[in-house]
Amino acid sequence: MDTLEFDICVKRRSFDVDVAVRLERSTLALAGPSGAGKTTILRAIAGLVRPSHGRISLGDDVWFDASKRVWRAPDLRSVGLVFQDFALFPHLSVRKNVAFGTKEPIDDLLERFGIAKLALLKPSELSGGERQRVALARALARRPRALLLDEPLASLDAATRRTVRDELRRLLDELALPTLLVTHDFEDATALAARVGVIVEGRLVQLDVPASLVSAPADPFVASFTGGNLLPGLARPGLDGMTEIITETGAKLFSTDQAQGPVGVVFNPWDITVAREAPPHPMRNHIGGRVGSVVRAGSRVHVRVGEITAELALDSVERLGLEPGERIVCSFEASAARLLPLASPDAEIREGSASSR
Amino acid sequence: MRRALFPIGLAVSLALAFVFLTLPVAAVFLRASPVELVRQLGSELAVDAMLVTLQTSTIALALILVVGTPAAYALARWQFRGRSVVVALTELPLVLPPAVAGIGLLAALGTRGLLGGTLDAFGVRIPFTQAAVILAVTFVASPFYLRQALVALEALDPDVLDAARTLGASPARVFRRIVLPLSGGALGAGATLAWARGIGEFGATILFAGSLQGETQTLPLAIYAAFDLDRTVALALGALLIIISLAVLLTAKLLPSWTRSSLTSASSAARSTSM
Numbered sequence A: 001m002d003t004l005e006f007d008i009c010v011k012r013r014s015f016d017v018d019v020a021v022r023l024e025r026s027t028l029a030l031a032g033p034s035g036a037g038k039t040t041i042l043r044a045i046a047g048l049v050r051p052s053h054g055r056i057s058l059g060d061d062v063w064f065d066a067s068k069r070v071w072r073a074p075d076l077r078s079v080g081l082v083f084q085d086f087a088l089f090p091h092l093s094v095r096k097n098v099a100f101g102t103k104e105p106i107d108d109l110l111e112r113f114g115i116a117k118l119a120l121l122k123p124s125e126l127s128g129g130e131r132q133r134v135a136l137a138r139a140l141a142r143r144p145r146a147l148l149l150d151e152p153l154a155s156l157d158a159a160t161r162r163t164v165r166d167e168l169r170r171l172l173d174e175l176a177l178p179t180l181l182v183t184h185d186f187e188d189a190t191a192l193a194a195r196v197g198v199i200v201e202g203r204l205v206q207l208d209v210p211a212s213l214v215s216a217p218a219d220p221f222v223a224s225f226t227g228g229n230l231l232p233g234l235a236r237p238g239l240d241g242m243t244e245i246i247t248e249t250g251a252k253l254f255s256t257d258q259a260q261g262p263v264g265v266v267f268n269p270w271d272i273t274v275a276r277e278a279p280p281h282p283m284r285n286h287i288g289g290r291v292g293s294v295v296r297a298g299s300r301v302h303v304r305v306g307e308i309t310a311e312l313a314l315d316s317v318e319r320l321g322l323e324p325g326e327r328i329v330c331s332f333e334a335s336a337a338r339l340l341p342l343a344s345p346d347a348e349i350r351e352g353s354a355s356s357r
Numbered sequence B: 001m002r003r004a005l006f007p008i009g010l011a012v013s014l015a016l017a018f019v020f021l022t023l024p025v026a027a028v029f030l031r032a033s034p035v036e037l038v039r040q041l042g043s044e045l046a047v048d049a050m051l052v053t054l055q056t057s058t059i060a061l062a063l064i065l066v067v068g069t070p071a072a073y074a075l076a077r078w079q080f081r082g083r084s085v086v087v088a089l090t091e092l093p094l095v096l097p098p099a100v101a102g103i104g105l106l107a108a109l110g111t112r113g114l115l116g117g118t119l120d121a122f123g124v125r126i127p128f129t130q131a132a133v134i135l136a137v138t139f140v141a142s143p144f145y146l147r148q149a150l151v152a153l154e155a156l157d158p159d160v161l162d163a164a165r166t167l168g169a170s171p172a173r174v175f176r177r178i179v180l181p182l183s184g185g186a187l188g189a190g191a192t193l194a195w196a197r198g199i200g201e202f203g204a205t206i207l208f209a210g211s212l213q214g215e216t217q218t219l220p221l222a223i224y225a226a227f228d229l230d231r232t233v234a235l236a237l238g239a240l241l242i243i244i245s246l247a248v249l250l251t252a253k254l255l256p257s258w259t260r261s262s263l264t265s266a267s268s269a270a271r272s273t274s275m
Helices: A038-046 A094-099 A107-112 A128-140 A158-175 A186-192 A210-215 A220-225 A314-320 A345-356 B002-031 B034-041 B044-077 B083-090 B098-109 B116-121 B130-154 B158-166 B171-199 B203-208 B219-229 B231-270
Strands: A004-010 A017-023 A027-031 A053-058 A061-065 A079-082 A146-150 A179-183 A195-200 A203-208 A229-237 A243-247 A252-255 A261-267 A273-275 A284-297 A300-305 A308-313 A327-333 A338-341
Touching (some): A004 A038, A017 A179, A017 A195, A017 A203, A027 A038, A027 A186, A038 A146, A038 A179, A038 B158, A079 A128, A094 A128, A107 A128, A128 A158, A179 A186, A186 A195, A186 A210, A195 A220, A203 A210, A203 A220, A220 A229, A220 A261, A229 A252, A229 A308, A243 A261, A300 A314, A308 A314, B002 B231, B034 B231, B044 B083, B044 B130, B044 B171, B044 B231, B083 B130, B098 B130, B098 B203, B130 B203, B158 B171, B171 B231, B219 B231
Parallel strands (some): A027 A179, A146 A179
Antiparallel strands (some): A053 A061, A229 A243, A229 A261, A243 A252, A261 A338, A273 A327, A284 A327, A300 A308
């Protein structure tokens, strides 16, 4: 089976995108903040951007090797790329769009993607979900040996999104191709990919199964990306081998993790309990705040308290009768507070610019 | 009372501008009867000029399209140092006085010009031939096309072109199957404008190609020649050029909006509806 392997460096104005991944017949999601270089990676693999150095190969085919001066043009790489806005050809019908990359008959493909009825329509006459199916069918018509999807769900509305996501998941399972998909949504990444690679400023900061990203985030961004809470602060050794953290908002927290200096205090929404007044328990963490939004999701309720998100059982919320605007206290165990070293470029820049004046 | 003065001032200015700009055009048709105008178009001078103009402007337009379209595409797709200087210099003939263009072409390609010796060695003499008319017309008219083409080609969604590449299309096929169909209307409008500028060309042509009837004498040159001989022939040729100009104006205005409407519907594709 084909293995997609790349180890590339692409020079960009603000930072270099420098990522190495090995991918067999499974889906890997690349996640990260916008502008982190995720799309650049897809474009480099497709041959639309030339890395300054490194190597890209699929199975025995070497598409790019800087040291051997190998460069395969995009049209000669067996790869399907689905663009974020689909990039359908506006002047061609659905049928001609799908047939663009192949000489083989495409009727089965149109049927399979449920777009046979739309064959004669122009892209402008389609809904978002339909356009996405056309874009996928068009990319797959060439029978590519690897698939690249750039934010496949981003331009769809919430209702379409869930259906399309389920369809896409089944399709990816069926295809069993090395697939790289870019997303900014952790839920989408978890639903579609076996593993998630988190890219921050052009670097792969963590590559793991989604559950491990949540339970053991290697980077503050990973923590906030997975939906955990993240409060930046300063850590110093405290009593009883605990670490004491003063957050940027002035709250004092405790953690069983050892750390010193700038850290991110990370804790899961489901490790939080709420009460109207701080319970008298010395080694617990308490953070007060006003209730923002209260959103129900099944038997669980997501409550926003200041900068924190708490996930509570429905009955406990009903018992408390939480209303937006009320003051409450969030509590969690010191052992639930994980500490991540926080590089604080902001502080450095502030100091640097101050001293240069 | 005073408040009424401003709109009256606007209306008077508009009326003045409109009358001033249309009066000479109308006058050409009013000085001689339509029958007389049509009869004079049959004169030898007029027929020769029409043939020369048709030949030279068609060849010039072909040159502009064949070289200009890929050149504009290269400018639209490539980012390189000095690109803006290149763009500005290709637009120079737009503002350059045609007489300067004529003397420049002579200095470059004339028998004693920059390349004159080289051309002579190959037995090629350009000045005062039909080739000279074609080159003069191409020189002054090409920026009209290049500018329009550059704007149209820069407006193409780069993702759409990249998508075609990842679907196995060579750069040449992308150009043929995607770029040309998507920008065809705007390119057509640019070509129409360039052609219109070409058939009206006077200054560069008379200096570089002269005014030999049946050889280098185009319609504007024939008007100038007929001016002293037979004013009615000049008026008839003028009327003909006016009609052509009106047709060109209409085409150039309609062509891009015709394609634009098909492009707008494509960009409204950004909306995503659930079905």
